[in-house]
Amino acid sequence: MSGEVQRHYDSHLAPIYVWMVGDVVAALQRSRDFFAAAGLKPGAGGVAVDLGCGFGLQAIPLAELGHEVVALDFSAELLGELRARAGALPVGAIQDDLLNFPRHLTAPADVIVCMGDTLTHLPSLAAVNELLRLAVANLAPGGLLALTFRDYVGAELKGTQRFIPVRSDNQRILTCFLDYGDGFVDVHDLVHTRVAEGWRQSVSSYRKLRLDWHAVVAELSDLGLDIIRHDTERGLVTLLAKRPAA
Numbered sequence: 001m002s003g004e005v006q007r008h009y010d011s012h013l014a015p016i017y018v019w020m021v022g023d024v025v026a027a028l029q030r031s032r033d034f035f036a037a038a039g040l041k042p043g044a045g046g047v048a049v050d051l052g053c054g055f056g057l058q059a060i061p062l063a064e065l066g067h068e069v070v071a072l073d074f075s076a077e078l079l080g081e082l083r084a085r086a087g088a089l090p091v092g093a094i095q096d097d098l099l100n101f102p103r104h105l106t107a108p109a110d111v112i113v114c115m116g117d118t119l120t121h122l123p124s125l126a127a128v129n130e131l132l133r134l135a136v137a138n139l140a141p142g143g144l145l146a147l148t149f150r151d152y153v154g155a156e157l158k159g160t161q162r163f164i165p166v167r168s169d170n171q172r173i174l175t176c177f178l179d180y181g182d183g184f185v186d187v188h189d190l191v192h193t194r195v196a197e198g199w200r201q202s203v204s205s206y207r208k209l210r211l212d213w214h215a216v217v218a219e220l221s222d223l224g225l226d227i228i229r230h231d232t233e234r235g236l237v238t239l240l241a242k243r244p245a246a
């Protein structure tokens with residue numbers, strides 16, 4: 001199933017991802033504020049891992065704080081965008097599956113993030129649990145794990161609510177349609193692009209997990225992390241967890 005997700009990004013979403021985010025300066029600032037509120041201080045040093053980094057909304061602020069960032073994604077296009085935006089910042093942009101991240105580490109990580117609804121892209125709950133297990137195993141004592149993902153369990157949209165206007169301008173319209181199943185949601189992204197004769201429509205779909213944040217909290221606690229923040233705001237779950245200091 002992760003092949004389907006990669007195809008979706010390669011052919012459909014990656015080329016418009018930066019446009020979809022809209023105000024990138026504001027989005028980067030939100031990430032900086034998020035990390036400051038999580039207690040990360042400038043000049044801390046150490047390794048940070050960004051799982052599903054996209055074009056760097058988390059990797060760039062982490063590098064600005066002084067971390068050596070190991071940033072993984074399978075989209076060559078988004079990694080190219082990240083390299084261009086990171087410039088001289090210490091970001092290693094690596095094209096690989098998230099689950100392979102330990103291969104790219106030479107020291108335990110001080111921070112691991114998987115943000116922006118990346119976790120739900122994994123093919124199964126077993127894959128999520130494996131990623132969480134690897135994250136905890138590769139986190140230094142006192143290290144921070146940050147997860148944000150969409151709550152497709154507690155906040156199921158009904159009927160026409162499932163048509164989500166993501167972004168539009170006079171050249172392009174992106175609408176997302178959610179089709180709920182048992183344990184998953186099929187996401188259909190409709191892109192209308194203005195052409196000489198009018199509008200051209202393209203549609204591409206992929207499957208996301210309906211991930212129950214209670215289960216994620218329970219798993220992280222079982223793995224020995226202290227949960228320091230969990231909340232859901234406008235359908236987005238935020239979890240912060242720390243590995244106890246040695």
Ligand SMILES: C[S@@+](CC[C@H](N)C(=O)[O-])C[C@H]1O[C@@H](n2cnc3c(N)ncnc32)[C@H](O)[C@@H]1O
Pocket residue numbers: 002005009051052053054055056057058072073074075078096097098099114115116117118121122
């Ligand atoms: C919703 S985007 C989030 C990107 C970024 N964290 C942000 O907040 O803008 C999810 C990203 O994860 C990547 N991705 C999803 N599943 C992956 C996997 N199994 N291995 C590597 N990258 C993956 C996608 O290519 C995409 O860039």
